Amino acid sequence: GENVEQHPSTLSVQEGDSAVIKCTYSDSASNYFPWYKQELGKRPQLIIDIRSNVGEKKDQRIAVTLNKTAKHFSLHITETQPEDSAVYFCAATDTGGFKTIFGAGTRLFVKA
Amino acid sequence: GAGVSQSPSNKVTEKGKDVELRCDPISGHTALYWYRQSLGQGLEFLIYFQGNSAPDKSGLPSDRFSAERTGGSVSTLTIQRTQQEDSAVYLCASSKGGSSYEQYFGPGTRLTVT
Numbered sequence: 001g002e003n004v005e006q007h008p009s010t011l012s013v014q015e016g017d018s019a020v021i022k023c024t025y026s027d028s029a030s031n032y033f034p035w036y037k038q039e040l041g042k043r044p045q046l047i048i049d050i051r052s053n054v055g056e057k058k059d060q061r062i063a064v065t066l067n068k069t070a071k072h073f074s075l076h077i078t079e080t081q082p083e084d085s086a087v088y089f090c091a092a093t094d095t096g097g098f099k100t101i102f103g104a105g106t107r108l109f110v111k112a
Numbered sequence: 113g114a115g116v117s118q119s120p121s122n123k124v125t126e127k128g129k130d131v132e133l134r135c136d137p138i139s140g141h142t143a144l145y146w147y148r149q150s151l152g153q154g155l156e157f158l159i160y161f162q163g164n165s166a167p168d169k170s171g172l173p174s175d176r177f178s179a180e181r182t183g184g185s186v187s188t189l190t191i192q193r194t195q196q197e198d199s200a201v202y203l204c205a206s207s208k209g210g211s212s213y214e215q216y217f218g219p220g221t222r223l224t225v226t
Contacts, residue, residue: 001170010191022122032213034213034214042215043217043218043219043220044155044203045217046214046215046216049213049214076223089154089155091155093213095142096162097207097209097211097213098143098145098160098162098167098168099160099168099171100145100157100160100215101157102147102154102155102156102157103154104153104154105153105154
């Protein structure tokens, strides 16, 4: 079955710096890759997603890149702000868009 | 409109008891998902429903876990003979289905088995 690995587990950056979180997946049939942000005690919320027919997607300070050949995808946050501090999860979803396997999460700290 | 709701928000039960967790998806969402999140951990996929059908039950941790969905809406996750290792937050999510994959999560049910 699908396996998603996420690195790093913890990331600390200075406000204004960039943050990069990387994930790899094992099932080449996966075709949808969402990223979720979970603040302490709250539910996960989608921040950006990418489908397998696209290599890059950007939404303001957030971008995601996908390398299907290498089965890698990454989240890039530029000009980080303290409110970006949270746990970020990557995920890979099967062809039907249903079975979703999550990475273990990255705890991001943005220091003011 | 209303988001995904779950009940109860908190449940404390004794080891060996059965529990039922409920999820009300967003109206019109055809797909529904259950996940388990242990303290400080990631989301573990348990099961998904497409309509009332659950094509893949391989994520359920043991035969003590079962889930059903009726009327293409409400879903119930049942854990029989609870064990301490079942303690976690159980999250439900729903999505429109079709070509729309975005999942909207409920607030979760925090289950504590004593």
